Amino acid sequence: MDLSKVLQSGMRGVFYGRHSTHKQTMETQRRSAYELAEKYECTIVNEILDEGVSSRKKDRKGYKQLIADAYSEKFDFVIIYSHSRIARIPEEHEMIRLIMHQLNIPIIESETENLYDYGDTIYRAIKDGVAKYELDKIRFNTRGAMQTLVKNGLWTGGKAPFGYRYTLKERGDNGKFEIEEIEMELVKKVFELYKNNHGFSFIAKHMPVNSHRGKEWNKDRVKNIITNPFYAGYIAIRRKHEKKHNSLRDRNEWVMEKSSLIPPVLSIEEWEYCWDLYMTKMKRKISPKHFKTSFLLTSLLKCEDCNGSLVGKDQRTKSNQGKVYGKKVYICKACNFKLNAEEAHETAIKIFKTYQGVDTEQLIEGIQGKVENEIKIIEGNIEDLEVVWNAEKRKLQNCDLEIEKAFKESETNETRIKIFLITKEKLLNQIHQIEAVIEEKKSKIKFLEEVQKNQILIEGQLKNFYLNSFTQQDLRVLFLYLFEKITVNNQGALKCKLRFNLEGDR
Numbered sequence: 001m002d003l004s005k006v007l008q009s010g011m012r013g014v015f016y017g018r019h020s021t022h023k024q025t026m027e028t029q030r031r032s033a034y035e036l037a038e039k040y041e042c043t044i045v046n047e048i049l050d051e052g053v054s055s056r057k058k059d060r061k062g063y064k065q066l067i068a069d070a071y072s073e074k075f076d077f078v079i080i081y082s083h084s085r086i087a088r089i090p091e092e093h094e095m096i097r098l099i100m101h102q103l104n105i106p107i108i109e110s111e112t113e114n115l116y117d118y119g120d121t122i123y124r125a126i127k128d129g130v131a132k133y134e135l136d137k138i139r140f141n142t143r144g145a146m147q148t149l150v151k152n153g154l155w156t157g158g159k160a161p162f163g164y165r166y167t168l169k170e171r172g173d174n175g176k177f178e179i180e181e182i183e184m185e186l187v188k189k190v191f192e193l194y195k196n197n198h199g200f201s202f203i204a205k206h207m208p209v210n211s212h213r214g215k216e217w218n219k220d221r222v223k224n225i226i227t228n229p230f231y232a233g234y235i236a237i238r239r240k241h242e243k244k245h246n247s248l249r250d251r252n253e254w255v256m257e258k259s260s261l262i263p264p265v266l267s268i269e270e271w272e273y274c275w276d277l278y279m280t281k282m283k284r285k286i287s288p289k290h291f292k293t294s295f296l297l298t299s300l301l302k303c304e305d306c307n308g309s310l311v312g313k314d315q316r317t318k319s320n321q322g323k324v325y326g327k328k329v330y331i332c333k334a335c336n337f338k339l340n341a342e343e344a345h346e347t348a349i350k351i352f353k354t355y356q357g358v359d360t361e362q363l364i365e366g367i368q369g370k371v372e373n374e375i376k377i378i379e380g381n382i383e384d385l386e387v388v389w390n391a392e393k394r395k396l397q398n399c400d401l402e403i404e405k406a407f408k409e410s411e412t413n414e415t416r417i418k419i420f421l422i423t424k425e426k427l428l429n430q431i432h433q434i435e436a437v438i439e440e441k442k443s444k445i446k447f448l449e450e451v452q453k454n455q456i457l458i459e460g461q462l463k464n465f466y467l468n469s470f471t472q473q474d475l476r477v478l479f480l481y482l483f484e485k486i487t488v489n490n491q492g493a494l495k496c497k498l499r500f501n502l503e504g505d506r
C-alpha cells in the first residue's frame with residue numbers, strides 16, 4: 001500500500017512493540033519499523049514496549065503510556081510491527097484504534113506496510129456503542145438537570161409557550177405558569193380543529209387575523225402548539241433539532257417530565273391522540289385528501305365478486321349549453337364493475353342511520369372490546385418475539401464462550417476469532433432489532449390502552465354520531481371510524497362490516 005498520503009516527511013512516530021521471549025524477534029520488529037519510517041523520511045521519536053507474555057494483564061504500562069502520549073500529542077503516528085502484536089484482547093485492539101482514530105493518529109503496520117485501519121465491522125460496533133453511551137450520558141444528564149429545574153420550579157426555556165405567561169412574584173421566588181385566557185381560547189381552537197382532522201395550514205388560515213401575539217398564524221406556529229406536550233402539563237426538552245428549521249427529533253430522544261407548575265388545558269391522552277394523528281400524517285399513511293374527498297366511501301368499498309377495491313371517479317362532463325352528462329361512479333380496479341356514487345352514498349347513509357338506534361354505552365363497549373382484542377393480538381406478538389429474543393440471546397452467550405476459548409488457545413487462530421466476532425456483531429444487531437420491535441409494540445399497546453380505549457376520547461369521536469344531518473367531512477370521519485369495509489355485490493347491493501362487535505349486529 002502506498003502510505004505517502006498518510007506519512008509525510010518530518011512526521012514524528014512512536015514505535016509500539018511487545019517484548020517477545022525471543023530477543024531476535026524483537027529486533028526484527030524494531031528494524032522493520034525504523035526502515036519504514038526512513039522510507040517516508042519520518043523519525044521515530046520514542047519506543048514504547050510492553051511485556052509480551054503478560055499482554056493479558058489489565059495494567060499494561062506501555063499500552064497506557066501510548067494512549068496518554070497520544071492525548072498529549074507527543075507523536076503524529078504509531079508504528080507497529082503487526083497488529084497481532086499490539087494487543088491480545090479485542091477490546092484493547094478496538095480501544096487503541098478508536099482513540100487513535102479520534103485523535104487523527106494513523107497506526108501503521110510495518111510488516112505489511114498497511115494502515116491498521118478501522119474498517120472492521122467490530123470497530124464500528126464498538127464505535128456505535130461508544131456513541132450510544134455518550135448519548136445515554138447526555139440524556140441522563142439532561143434528565144437530572146431538568147428534574148432539578150422542575151423541582152426548583154425554575155423555567156429556563158425562554159418565552160412561555162403561546163397561551164401561557166411565566167410569572168415571578170419576586171426575586172428568588174419560584175415562578176409559575178399562568179394561563180393567558182385570550183391566547184388559550186385560540187390554543188383550544190387549534191387542538192379542536194386538529195382533532196377534527198384539519199391540517200396545519202387549514203387551521204392557520206382559520207385563525208383570527210394577527211392573533212398570534214400580534215403576528216399572522218402560519219403552519220409552523222400551529223405545529224408548535226400541536227406537537228408540544230406543554231399544553232398537557234409536560235415539559236419536554238431535546239424536542240427540536242437546534243439546526244434544522246422547526247423540525248422535531250425522534251420521540252425517543254425527548255426528555256419529558258410532568259410539571260406541577262403548568263396548568264394543563266388538555267389531558268395527556270388527548271395530546272397523545274393528536275401526536276398520533278400527526279405521526280400518521282407524517283408517515284403519509286393518510287393522504288391530505290383522505291378526509292376531504294367527495295367520495296364518501298373511498299378506501300372502504302370492496303367488490304364482493306373479485307375482492308378488488310373500488311375507487312371514485314368523476315365522469316361528469318358539461319356540454320357547451322351547461323348541461324351535465326355522466327355521473328360520479330366507483331369503479332372496481334380489478335373487474336371494472338361500476339357503481340353509481342350518489343346512489344351508493346344514499347344507501348350507505350341509510351345503513352348508517354340504522355346504527356344510530358344503538359345506544360352510546362353499547363357502542364362504546366363495542367369499541368373498547370375491539371381495542372382490547374387488538375391489544376391481545378399484540379401481546380401475543382410480543383410473546384412470540386420474546387421467544388426469538390431468548391434464543392438469540394443464548395446463541396450470543398455461546399458465541400462469547402467461543403471467543404473467550406479462542407483467545408485462551410496457545411496458538412491464536414485469528415480467522416476463527418474474526419468469524420466469531422462478526423457472528424457476535426450480527427447476533428447483537430439481531431437482538432437489538434428485536435428489542436426495538438418489542439419496544440414499538442409495547443408503546444402501541446400503551447397508546448391503545450390510554451388513548452383508543454379512553455372513554456372521553458371515544459365520545460369525542462362519536463360526538464356527531466346521533467346528529468340528523470352531517471357535513472360531508474363529519475360523515476367521512478365517522479364512516480372511517482365505524483366501518484371496516486363495505487362490500488358491494490354485482491347487483492349493486494351494499495353490505496357494511498363494522499369495526500366493532502355490536503350486539504344486534506347485522
Ligand SMILES: [Zn+2]
Nearest residue numbers: 303306332335
Ligand atoms: Zn371487482
